[in-house]
Amino acid sequence: MSGDSAASAPGRSGGRPGRPVGRKATGSNWGRLFEGGLLEGGVQGSPVIRLFMRWVRRPLLPVMRLWRRNIQLKVVATTLLMSLGVVLLLGFVVIGQVRNGLLDAKVRASQSQATGGFAVAKQQAEQDVSVTGDEDIAPEGHPSQSVIQWMSDLVASLSSGGQGAFDVVTLPAGGESGSGRGPRASGEVNPTVSVPAELRERIDSSTSPAQSYTRVVYNDDKESQPALVIGKQVNDPNGDPYQLYYLFPLTQEEKSLSLVKGTLATAGLFVVVLLGAIAWLVVRQVVTPVRMAAGIAERLSAGRLQERMKVTGEDDIARLGEAFNKMAQNLQLKISQLEDLSRMQRRFVSDVSHELRTPLTTVRMAADVIHEAREDFDPVTARSAELLADQLDRFESLLADLLEISRFDAGAAALEAEPIDLREVVRSVVSGAEPLAERKGTQIRIVGDQQPVVAEADARRVERVLRNLVVNAVEHGEGRDVVVKLAAAGGAVAVAVRDYGVGLKPGEATRVFSRFWRADPARARTTGGTGLGLSIALEDARLHGGWLQAWGEPGGGSQFRLTLPRTADEPLRGSPIPLEPKDSRRNRGLDDAGLPRGGDGEKSATVPVGQPGSGSARDPFPLPPAAVTPTADPTALPGSGARVVARSGRASGSTRMTPGTLGEAGAPLGGGGKDAAARRPSEDAGDPARRTGDEGPGDESATRDAERDGEASRGR
Amino acid sequence: MRVRRVMRRGTGRLRVGGERVRRGRGSSVRRAAYAATGVVLLAGCASMPDNGGLRGVESTPRQDAQVRVFAMPPREDATPTQIVQGFLEALTSDDPEYRTARQYLTREASKTWQPELSTTVLANGPGAHADRPDREDTGAMSYTLTGTRVATVDAEQAYAPDSGPYSKIVHLAKDEKNGQWRIDAVPQGVVMGRSDFQRNYMSVNKYYFASNNAETKGTDLPMAVADPVYVRRKVDPTTRMVRSLIDGPTTWLDPVVRSSFPTGTALRKGAGPLTPDDRGRLTVPLNDSAAEVGTGRCEEMAAQLLFTLRGVSPAVEEVELRADGGQLCLLTQDGAETVATRGALNQPDYLYFVDEERRLVRIAAGTSDTAAEPVPGALGEGEKALRSVAVARDERTAAGVALDGKALFVSSLVTGSSLGDPVLSSAGKSEQDRLTTPSWDSQGGLWVADRNPAKPGLYLLEKGAGEPLEVRTPGLDGRVRAVRVAADGVRIALVVEQGDRLSLQVGRIERSGPADGADERPAVTVLELREATPELEQVTAMSWAGDSRLVVVGREQGGVEQMKYVDIDGSTPDVPLPAALTGVKAVTASEDETAPLVAYSVDGIVRLPSGAQWQKVTAGTAPVYPG
DSSP, X not given: OHHHHXXXXXXXHHHHHHHHHHHHHHHHHHHHHIIIIIISOSOTTOHHHHHHHHHHHGGGHHHHHHHHXXXXXXXXXXXXXXXXXXXXXXXXXXXXXXXXXXXXXXXXXXXXHHHHHHHHHHHHHHHHHHHHHHHHBOTTSOBOOOOHHHHHHHHHHHHHTTTTTOEEEEEEGGGOOSSSOOOEEETTBOHHHHSOHXXXXXXXXXXXXXXXXEEEOBSSSOOOEEEEEEEEEEEOTTSOEEEEEEEEEOHHHHHHHHHHHHHHHHHHHHHHHHHHHHHHXXXXXXXXXXXXXXXXXXXXXXXXXXXXXXOOSSSXXXXXXXXXXXXXXXXXXXXXXXXXXXXXXXXXHHHHHHHHHHHHHHHHHHHHHHHHTGGGSOHHHHHHHHHHHHHHHHHHHHHHHHHHHHHHHTTOOOOOOEEEEHHHHHHHHHHHHHHHHHHHTOOEEEESOSSOOEXXXXXXXXXXXXXXXXXXXHHHTTTSOEEEEEEEETTEEEEEEEEOSSOOOTTHHHHTTSTTOOSOTTSOXXXXXXXXXXXXXXXXXXXXXXXXXXXXXXXXXXXXEEEEESSTTOOOOOOSSOSSOTTSHHHHTBOTTSSBOOSSOGGGGGOSSOOTTTTTTSOOOOOOHHHHSOSSOGGGSOTTTHHHHHHTTOOXXXXXXXXXXXXXXXXXXXXXXXXXXXXXTOHHHHHHHHXXXXXXXXXXXXXHHHHXXXXXXXXX | XXXXXXXXXXXXXXXXXXXXXXXXXXXXXXXXXXXXHHHHHHHHHXXXXXXXXXXXXOOOOOOOOOEEEOOXXXXXXXXXXXXXXXXXXXXXXXXXXXXXXXXXXXXXXXXXXOGGGOEEEESSOOEEEESOGGGGGGTEEEEEEEEEEEEEEOTTXXXXXXXXXXXXXXXXXXXXXXXXXXXXXXXXXXXXXXXXXHHHEEEEEEEEEEOOOTTOOTTSOOEEEEEEEEEESXXXXXXXXXXXXXXXXXXXXXXXXXXXXXXXXXXXXXXOOOOOOTTSEEEEEEOGGGTTOOHHHHHHXXXXXXXXXXXXXXXXXXXXXXETTEEEEEEEHHHHHHHOEEGGGOOOSEEEEEOTTSOEXXXXXXXXXXXXXXXXXXXXXXXXXXXXEEEOTTSSEEEEEETTSOEEEEEESSTTOOOOXXXXXXXXXXXXXXXXXXXXXXXXXXXXXXXXXXXXXXXXXXXXXXXXXXXXXXXXXXXXXXXXXXXXXXXXXXXXXXXXXXXXXXXXXXXXXXXXXXXXXXXXXXXXXXXXXXXXXXXXXXEEEETTEEEEEEEETTOOEEEEEEETTSOOOSSOOOOOOSSOOEEEOOSSTTSOEEEEETTEEEEEOTTSOOEEEESOXXXXXXX
């Protein structure tokens, strides 16, 4: 096998096993790209941040998963977001409009009120000048009339008109103080804080009134509030300027605005919630049938072909349901047709096998007679008689195998389980294979038989399986040792058969169990095994609730492992023996050619089911170093012809071994009773006896046959 | 698996929904009815209500838009005129300790200036005239503050009407170091115009207990006497009133009242501003002088406080007195009325007057009915034609002056009582020169004046009987034309005729025990009569209308007859004037301010319920409330 795989170009064999490793690497790269690029936004640099991001992301993962999977959630969330945006926009526009409208009205009313107040103040000052002007101007010309009381009275009279509606404040012009025109305020307004400095400067610099927005601060516990302040510079009776301000609190306007705000917020909330609910309902109408269809499809794919959607109405969804149901019906029809066909074919094969047996027995008897008398024939006829007998043997075994497999297909195989010691079975199988092994120059060793390995099993079937495996191993062992290993642990027993022959190419480990599978389809099945041996063995293992698995590496030999539950009907959870033996090349660090590898575990992926860890503690197969050394230069061999070279000069003694095994099971084959009896003690006890005469003349073809047989056996 | 389950539930729901729809179709009529009802209800919400929603409205008292003056410190390089004006302006501000005003003074002047000493109220605010402006560059200037005095408030915060010109000198000096003008000589006290005074000050009654009513029985509650003072409205009036109350009554009232606070009592040192807490409790910490008082005394103290604070901070519901770290007593507003009483707490049962048949009749007070019924007893039977009457405060006895004014009769208001002999007679020649309308005090004393020019006099009949006691009235210049005793019995209001001027005077009643011997009668004196309405020339009628308030009908010089309220200290109270009424010959009011004002005018008996116009009650003369 090593040559086989090596012949298929080292580059490829190096590249192919490398792929899984590479895939794994790219996979992790993908993951890193995903984590880094999509979720971490390129902050891969700091591990702390990454850790933090991971911590933040963890509780979000279920939500994101839900988001990815649930279209209803998506639609509803999008609707909510968009309607929220619309409501916010609308709210801003409406509130802005209302605010402007309220302010406009307030400003207009306030201005007229303030203008009237300024006029009153001016008039009052002029009146008082005219009344008291003469007597209060000191002879020196100093204006000395006391304006203290006048100012206070003025503020009181101006503010008495609008209690709560506005307040009046006077401030000295130019910031001067202490001249009788100090700050005065009605309604507990704090005058210096409430009138903005900019407005005071403006009033100082011009005689026209000006207005500004401000926040009125009160000296008592009243809360400060926004206000409109209108001011003007006015003269007192002495002709000195002072600043007169009207403050209009915008309390009512603010209340109106907050009413509008509250209304809009409530309405907006209702609209958003309502839209969300509507979206939810509408989407549900669509999503529910889709989900139903998905569920039905899942059940259909699970094999429940009678599932149908419920269809009501005539809308699009109903049409979808109808089409879906029609499709399911057609599928069911086709599948049942195919099933019928398949059943018919199996039946046909079974019937054909049965029907062929009777004529075959007759032919067999006739052929035996001819064969007995072949010495009396001319050489050509004698040779024909021999060929006839050979092919009849083969025909018989093929028929027996077919019968057996059709019995499995029909579910007629019954397990007759009883506690047996597998060591006995193994010993009998090995002793039966001894003659063949001797012929091949192979030594069969049994490992792990110090203690009893007991399991509930059908001894006949287990023996058939093991015989098949051991014979195959000897056949393909290329003369090297074959190791049969027994082990029991944890509710399971296992028997592994290890050879150091050509081994299996990648992917062949599963295909060997296929019916009539052969490594090289180009070759016709004219000689060798029936191609059903391993299939039957697999069915036997399954019948026990056990496993039959193969492992192999090109040039490194192969191992077949049978794992059975210790008691019937107990599910298997593991096997006591690792599928890949400890002395595999990979484990020993050798490459395909048996040379020490560079270090990377390229071959690991060729193992279909690997349990590298579990077997490490078990006894390693003592293996002579020579066993792994290829006997031929792999590069010199064409195609997969490594076995041709390896098997050259071998006898095809094992050709009938597997059929014999099957024939044993195939009890109805009455004609083979003798053979069966002869073969029972040992596989090769009968074979050499029957073949002794074949070896000479059929050496060339036998060699080819043996090779094919091996190939075919492998294929089982 | 989950998907499948969801799907199954989904189909189930669909089926159920279908059934529901089918059921719904069956009762679509009912659904439509529900929808219609909802629409109607919503439509109701969408229009203004036009009925229902009956509820009482709490009247929130409208606060006056009080104008505040914010004192400003003097500007850099202010002229002397600005300094003087700024100082005068700062005096009108709410600055608690006049800190800003003191910044206009030199350091020395600030030390000697005592603003609390007095407050001078001028008619129009002080004018300032520079005496000699040409001396401005010499570093010293003086200004004369001028004006017309209206009133003064002394250091005891007692208000007194005043008149005459005001002229005080303010001297300024220029600080040599920084070249700023400052006032270095200033008159004591503060000065301001009348409207500023009314804005900044308010009148509050302090309450003490009448001490001279020796005849008071032990079971009677002590009678509280109001002592009006003026405090600054914005400068923590509560604490200042408490301090003022503890400091004692004003000099005028002091001889006839006592304070329950022991001598030496004061607020504990370091006690901050007193403010009631959320439940209206005011805690008053006193010093150790008050620590030893008993509960009864302490409750009297608390009652004084509660009566006093009622006018300052209505939020005070109860007063807790503390001294020496412990609680002395706790008294609520309701509890105060069980500890002491005052005039305003006596609610009259009836309004009395003389009907057209000259007999004493009465109408239940506070009602709007106009049907008068004769009082039981002799006076109600019309046996003697009456001119004026007075009913004792317990409304069991009444006194009546005969139509000719010659004789005073006293009779009890029980059926079948006899009139008896007159208790007092006058020998006046004309009807106008005989007896005045009598007046009862709270101890049952009957006061009456004889207008006989030959022998004028004020008489007191203890218990309304016995030998009339002539009351000494030193300082009384003129004849008494009308007499009204306050409910507390320590103050008396007289209308005194001096020449052609009829003025309203208020005096205090002092009683001294028998000088020697038990048969000697106690002496009763009316002292320190002072004019309550200097501006009124002709006072024609008056009556007590509150603890320290009178309602007066009179005429100013060159004016027309008007009716107004005056406080006994001569200030004008901050209450609206009663609606105008012409031809008022007599007026009566109760010290309980809820009772309507009643007058005898050309329309007969009229009354003025609060917040309404004058209403005619019935024909009659001489209306009186008990007292």
